[in-house]
Amino acid sequence: xxxxxxxxxxxxxxxxxxxxxxxxxxxxxxxxxxxxxxxxxxxxxxxxxxxxxxxxxxxxxxxxxxxxxxxxxxxxxxxxxxxxxxxxxxxxxxxxxxxxxxxxxxxxxxxxxxxxxxxxxxxxxxxxxxxxxxxxxxxxxxxxxxxxxxxxxxxxxxxxxxxxxxxxxxxxxxxxxxxxxxxxxxxxxxxxxxxxxxxxxxxxxxxxxxxxxxxxxxxxxxxxxxxxxxxxxxxxxxxxxxxxxxxxxxxxxxxxxxxxxxxxxxxxxxxxxxxxxxxxxxxxxxxxxxxxxxxxxxxxxxxxxxxxxxxxxxxxxxxxxxxxxxxxxxxxxxxxxxx
Amino acid sequence: xxxxxxxxxxxxxxxxxxxxxxxxxxxxxxxxxxxxxxxxxxxxxxxxxxxxxxxxxxxxxxxxxxxxxxxxxxxxxxxxxxxxxxxxxxxxxxxxxxxxxxxxxxxxxxxxxxxxxxxxxxxxxxxxxxxxxxxxxxxxxxxxxxxxxxxxxxxxxxxxxxxxxxxxxxxxxxxxxxxxxxxxxxxxxxxxxxxxxxxxxxxxxxxxxxxxxxxxxxxxxxxxxxxxxxxxxxxxxxxxxxxxxxxxxxxxxxxxxxxxxxxxxxxxxxxxxxxxxxxxxxxxxxxxxxxxxxxxxxxxxxxxxxxxxxxxxxxxxxxxxxxxxxxxxxxxxxxxxxx
DNA sequence: TTGAAAGCGCTAACAG
DNA sequence: CTGTTAGCGCTTTCAA
Numbered sequence: 252x253x254x255x256x257x258x259x260x261x262x263x264x265x266x267x268x269x270x271x272x273x274x275x276x277x278x279x280x281x282x283x284x285x286x287x288x289x290x291x292x293x294x295x296x297x298x299x300x301x302x303x304x305x306x307x308x309x310x311x312x313x314x315x316x317x318x319x320x321x322x323x324x325x326x327x328x329x330x331x332x333x334x335x336x337x338x339x340x341x342x343x344x345x346x347x348x349x350x351x352x353x354x355x356x357x358x359x360x361x362x363x364x365x366x367x368x369x370x371x372x373x374x375x376x377x378x379x380x381x382x383x384x385x386x387x388x389x390x391x392x393x394x395x396x397x398x399x400x401x402x403x404x405x406x407x408x409x410x411x412x413x414x415x416x417x418x419x420x421x422x423x424x425x426x427x428x429x430x431x432x433x434x435x436x437x438x439x440x441x442x443x444x445x446x447x448x449x450x451x452x453x454x455x456x457x458x459x460x461x462x463x464x465x466x467x468x469x470x471x472x473x474x475x476x477x478x479x480x481x482x483x484x485x486x487x488x489x490x491x492x493x494x495x496x497x498x499x500x501x502x503x504x505x506x507x508x509x510x511x512x513x514x515x516x517x518x519x520x521x522x523x524x525x526x527x528x529x530x531x532x533x534x535x536x537x538x539x540x541x542x543x544x545x546x547x548x549x550x551x552x553x554x555x556x557x558x559x560x561x562x563x564x565x566x567x568x569x570x571x572x573x574x575x576x577x578x579x580x581x582x583x584x585x586x587x588x589x590x
Numbered sequence: 591x592x593x594x595x596x597x598x599x600x601x602x603x604x605x606x607x608x609x610x611x612x613x614x615x616x617x618x619x620x621x622x623x624x625x626x627x628x629x630x631x632x633x634x635x636x637x638x639x640x641x642x643x644x645x646x647x648x649x650x651x652x653x654x655x656x657x658x659x660x661x662x663x664x665x666x667x668x669x670x671x672x673x674x675x676x677x678x679x680x681x682x683x684x685x686x687x688x689x690x691x692x693x694x695x696x697x698x699x700x701x702x703x704x705x706x707x708x709x710x711x712x713x714x715x716x717x718x719x720x721x722x723x724x725x726x727x728x729x730x731x732x733x734x735x736x737x738x739x740x741x742x743x744x745x746x747x748x749x750x751x752x753x754x755x756x757x758x759x760x761x762x763x764x765x766x767x768x769x770x771x772x773x774x775x776x777x778x779x780x781x782x783x784x785x786x787x788x789x790x791x792x793x794x795x796x797x798x799x800x801x802x803x804x805x806x807x808x809x810x811x812x813x814x815x816x817x818x819x820x821x822x823x824x825x826x827x828x829x830x831x832x833x834x835x836x837x838x839x840x841x842x843x844x845x846x847x848x849x850x851x852x853x854x855x856x857x858x859x860x861x862x863x864x865x866x867x868x869x870x871x872x873x874x875x876x877x878x879x880x881x882x883x884x885x886x887x888x889x890x891x892x893x894x895x896x897x898x899x900x901x902x903x904x905x906x907x908x909x910x911x912x913x914x915x916x917x918x919x920x921x922x923x924x925x926x927x928x929x
Numbered sequence: 930t931t932g933a934a935a936g937c938g939c940t941a942a943c944a945g
Numbered sequence: 946c947t948g949t950t951a952g953c954g955c956t957t958t959c960a961a
Contacts, residue, residue, distance in 0.1 A: 252705075252729065254938055265948045270940060278946060295725045300703040301643045302938035305953050310640065312704075320669050323662070330659050333686075342700065345684050347672075361681065364639040365651075366591075386634045390591060593954055604932045609956060619930060641954035644937050 253296045261290035273298060304366065312342045313556065314362040314370040316355065319471065320347035322500060323527060324545050325373060328396060331549025332371060339557050341368070350437065350470060352376035356383065363391070369560055371552050373397040377439050392559035394552045398441035399571075406559070408551045408572040412442050412525075415541040415576045416449025417456075419523045420495055422539065422578070424457045427587030428493040428521060431459070434479035434505060435497035436471035443468075446497045446525070465491060473504035480508025484520070493584065496524035502538070521584035528579060537581035547574055592635045600629035612637060643705065651681045652895065653701040653709040655694065658810065659686035661839060662866060663884050664712060667735065670888025671710060678896050680707070689776065689809060691715035695722065702730070708899055710891050712736040716778050731898035733891045737780035738910075745898070747890045747911040751781050751864075754880040754915045755788025756795075758862045759834055761878065761917070763796040766926030767832040767860060770798070773818035773844060774836035775810035782807075785836045785864070804830060812843035819847025823859070832923065835863035841877070860923035867918060876920035886913055 259266045264283060271277035272287040279287075290296070304310045313336055317325035325347075333343040344367065348355035355375045362370050369392030378384070378401035387393055388405050395407035423431050433450050436443050447466070454461055467482060469475030476496060483491050496502040502524040509516055516522050516536060526540040551572055559568060598605045603622060610616035611626040618626075629635070643649045652675055656664035664686075672682040683706065687694035694714045701709050708731030717723070717740035726732055727744050734746035762770050772789050775782050786805070793800055806821060808814030815835060822830050835841040841863040848855055855861050855875060865879040890911050898907060 268947060297702045299938050301640055301705050304640045305644050306939050326665055363636045366640050606932060638954050645955050
């Protein structure tokens with residue numbers, strides 16, 4: 252790889268002059284500029300961004316840390332994020348913690364060592380070590396998405412979950428369902444808690460007693476949905492008449508189980524879930540879902556991060572954005588009410 | 591951010607000693623090491639990877655350039671790639687050219703400037719400028735996937751496409767179809783050409799004349815599948831009895847169109863396509879597809895890249911891996927043959 | 930076992 | 946308009 256010095260030698264000028272030509276906003280004699288440009292071409296010179304970053308203390312790279320790269324939800328967030336920040340000249344590094352708190356800390360450290368200018372985190376853990384937490388928020392521009400992290404006082408963006416869950420379950424109730432099960436992800440994340448709360452809200456509202464056996468905790472993946480399906484569908488005497496799946500992947504796994512057992516939705520069992528509107532359209536039957544909007548989450552988070560970057564201040568900007576969601580009725584539930 | 595110097599001052603040793611403690615493989619007196627470690631903790635010191643990279647000329651970061659971040663196919667390649675390289679201590683930067691040759695060149699330059707140690711490219715363009723091409727292959731470890739790039743003499747990995755396409759279409763023929771249309775992505779990419787060739791192979795084999803109006807070119811996205819569907823389904827007199835969709839996204843769009851027009855698969859029209867086995871399982875009806883295996887593509891490419899990195903040589907390793915594919919029959923085609 | 934010092938390639942004063 | 950030079954933070958001889 253060629254360096255500034257090589258170019259300078261070739262063009263018979265100083266490194267400073269070459270640097271000036273490249274940066275563009277310095278007065279350079281036309282003839283000199285031409286010679287330098289020529290040398291750059293002749294030598295296949297590509298500026299060394301590493302050296303530049305060391306000097307300027309800016310990498311123009313941001314990071315996003317998601318809990319699961321296999322989940323389209325987070326991929327879409329990352330895409331939207333990338334689209335927003337790239338227009339301001341930033342690049343995006345995507346990493347996945349695979350829902351592992353250890354790995355998450357490791358990756359945050361990697362981001363720190365790579366001296367990224369800022370990062371967006373969809374936390375796998377509920378909290379970080381106090382040192383890292385306070386260090387993070389004081390050193391870097393950070394925005395949290397989807398979940399909040401105890402002790403990390405920064406801006407955050409997520410989608411409304413509790414009310415949406417309540418509406419979903421209320422819809423089931425209105426159709427006469429009373430044995431309503433729920434399959435959800437790991438305990439104790441912001442979203443899990445909110446979705447469970449919404450579920451309980453709706454039950455309470457309908458005076459349906461909450462039943463421990465109807466609530467299954469697992470991960471936000473297909474495996475959990477599948478296992479949940481197997482469990483609930485095999486309940487001889489009191490098989491639930493409806494199931495609420497807490498995310499898109501769980502839904503897929505659950506439908507797989509339903510199919511395998513030879514049952515049908517909604518004839519044998521009703522299903523409601525969180526999901527992607529497009530995906531849900533191509534499933535059979537069309538699902539009744541809380542329409543999630545990862546692109547908006549990414550956009551908001553991106554803009555918030557850019558704002559922090561510009562102010563390049565460590566202002567305690569603890570804005571907490573909660574985006575509204577809506578539910579979309581499909582044909583995945585059956586009414587038990589006889590008119 | 592603290593620096594080595596801060597730590598050295600705090601521990602009352604030289605920067606060299608701190609560096610030695612961190613690197614680990616140097617003899618340091620136990621007492622000194624303890625003091626240094628203490629200082630590191632006390633100061634929240636995180637090594638500056640940028641400075642390290644400048645000094646060592648290694649970034650331990652690889653890049654992957656895909657044509658479309660919205661396509662699960664490439665996402666899965668990236669994931670597998672990441673899994674492979676991370677076990678060797680590398681990080682992965684993912685970027686998308688959005689099928690834009692200009693943008694692709696821009697991103698390659700970004701990768702070059704960031705001094706990534708190597709990169710995997712799924713080219714959007716058919717060729718690069720000769721200079722960049724030769725420069726690339728001589729400067730960096732590069733592996734191509736999915737498509738080949740004229741003039742870039744490096745290793746490549748892709749999935750068999752031509753024979754697979756032929757089998758797919760032959761299956762339709764065996765069921766009595768003769769009006770078989772095809773919807774495919776941009777002209778002139780390796781995979782497009784191979785899939786079209788396979789389609790033609792099968793027609794020729796069955797002595798069915800190739801018909802220009804039955805072949806639609808577009809992009810590898812839902813839009814194209816949708817438009818293709820609208821076009822073919824509205825052919826009054828000679829609507830094709832079967833359609834071959836060249837990738838997963840086109841299939842989704844096509845099915846959307848079928849649905850909108852009020853027709854059904856396979857009763858009104860048969861469909862075969864390239865796709866993800868899992869996805870295809872949850873579509874209705876179960877699709878007849880060429881089972882693609884992006885994870886393997888990612889793994890092979892990753893291992894090939896690591897091999898080059900280790901030899902850290904610019905050996906002209908032009909291995910060209912073509913992974914085998916297979917077709918999986920579903921219920922998305924209807925036999926026109928009366929037994 | 931430790932310290933001093935020379936760069937890695939670049940930018941930005943400062944001086945001419 | 947152009948050149949000289951001092952670092953950015955780190956690793957690594959070379960001496961001590």
